[in-house]
Amino acid sequence: MGEPFGIAVVGCGNISNQYLRNLAAFPDVRVLCCADLDLSRAKAQAAAYGVPAAVTVRQAVEHPGVRLVVNLTVPAGHAEVASAAIAAGKHVWNEKPLALDVAAGKDLLKQAENEGVRIGCAPDTVLGAGIQSARRLIASGGIGEPLSALTLLQGPGPQSWHPDPEFLFAPGAGPLFDLGPYYLSVLATLFGPVTRVAAVGRRPADSRIIGAGPRAGTEFSVTVPTYVAALAEYAAGQAASLLFSWDSPLSRHGFVEITGTEATLAVPDPNRFDGDLRVRRAGERDWAVIPSAGAAAGRGSGIVDMVRAIAHGEPHRASGELALHVLETMIAIERSARRAGFEQVQSTFEGLAPLRAEWDPYVSAI
Numbered sequence: 001m002g003e004p005f006g007i008a009v010v011g012c013g014n015i016s017n018q019y020l021r022n023l024a025a026f027p028d029v030r031v032l033c034c035a036d037l038d039l040s041r042a043k044a045q046a047a048a049y050g051v052p053a054a055v056t057v058r059q060a061v062e063h064p065g066v067r068l069v070v071n072l073t074v075p076a077g078h079a080e081v082a083s084a085a086i087a088a089g090k091h092v093w094n095e096k097p098l099a100l101d102v103a104a105g106k107d108l109l110k111q112a113e114n115e116g117v118r119i120g121c122a123p124d125t126v127l128g129a130g131i132q133s134a135r136r137l138i139a140s141g142g143i144g145e146p147l148s149a150l151t152l153l154q155g156p157g158p159q160s161w162h163p164d165p166e167f168l169f170a171p172g173a174g175p176l177f178d179l180g181p182y183y184l185s186v187l188a189t190l191f192g193p194v195t196r197v198a199a200v201g202r203r204p205a206d207s208r209i210i211g212a213g214p215r216a217g218t219e220f221s222v223t224v225p226t227y228v229a230a231l232a233e234y235a236a237g238q239a240a241s242l243l244f245s246w247d248s249p250l251s252r253h254g255f256v257e258i259t260g261t262e263a264t265l266a267v268p269d270p271n272r273f274d275g276d277l278r279v280r281r282a283g284e285r286d287w288a289v290i291p292s293a294g295a296a297a298g299r300g301s302g303i304v305d306m307v308r309a310i311a312h313g314e315p316h317r318a319s320g321e322l323a324l325h326v327l328e329t330m331i332a333i334e335r336s337a338r339r340a341g342f343e344q345v346q347s348t349f350e351g352l353a354p355l356r357a358e359w360d361p362y363v364s365a366i
């Protein structure tokens, strides 16, 4: 049995709670230190989750026991922190999006290749039981030939619950970049790469008010579209219609339907790891519910897949290439909304090998 992989968590805000809780329960990894620009946050999270040290970002990436840096900073920090970690010879797991633009994403992949380290990137929800079961069902011919997808994400926006929501309305976020990775990664997992997109975007309000936490009532600027409707074409022939909106009082999310020649598949929420599949066959009046099979262990599952892949010399699933393709797709959608025409997507990625239903991050496998 190999030693657990030493890990540093950089960025100790909201989402670090889910990561730190899960990583502590996965035997193939061990979190050795927490870091944040705000050291008091790193200290608080280290104390809360039994992590031995709270350090500066530089100390975290240079920590001799750390082999992989988990980068949970805000999107504007993703490339900078990842690059520092790679320069120190460490593998990197980035929260989404991979970087703010395609050039920065490509630079990261190149730098990692040169240093002989790997990049993985959220979302790892595509490795959850829900999406993996959908994938197995489609591969087994369960809906016939997959033809198209319809996805829907709408609601009033995260300023209502996030205590520091400014970054969610700045470049690198908005509903397209914040939640698009979940929906686009699911479709990439099921269909493969995108070839071209078209979109319209809107920003009805230039500012919003924080609704929760110590700064509730504070007004902040909105600089990105908060409504984006997109069309995407896939290399394998499918088409998709996608809506990402934070301009709707009515909340609806997690809607992903795949239409095939013989049935429609309602995929579980792409922002979750679990959920049943629902299938409605041609001519039937009711949906059949198919329980999903596999692990639904939450955020950090992709890190376990990555360290196991490193240990066994195999490719990991939530790869930098997939994240770069999703980033390029989102940037092409944003550009199309500005220019009002179709935009090509050039990048591609190796299809993710499906996970076996027995895959279990709670049992050591390195």
Ligand SMILES: NC(=O)c1ccc[n+]([C@@H]2O[C@H](COP(=O)([O-])OP(=O)(O)OC[C@H]3O[C@@H](n4cnc5c(N)ncnc54)[C@H](O)[C@@H]3O)[C@@H](O)[C@H]2O)c1
Pocket: 010, 011, 012, 013, 014, 015, 016, 035, 036, 037, 038, 041, 057, 072, 073, 074, 075, 077, 080, 081, 095, 096, 097, 164, 167, 178
């Ligand atoms: N909050 C969620 O529900 C959620 C869910 C999934 C993914 N994410 C993603 O996780 C990332 C973080 O989101 P969050 O909600 O935790 O944000 P947050 O603002 O709550 O926390 C971010 C933390 O990173 C620190 N930080 C920022 N720049 C840094 C840098 N250069 N070096 C070191 N530390 C730095 C900040 O001080 C802060 O503590 C984002 O990419 C977001 O898209 C968030």
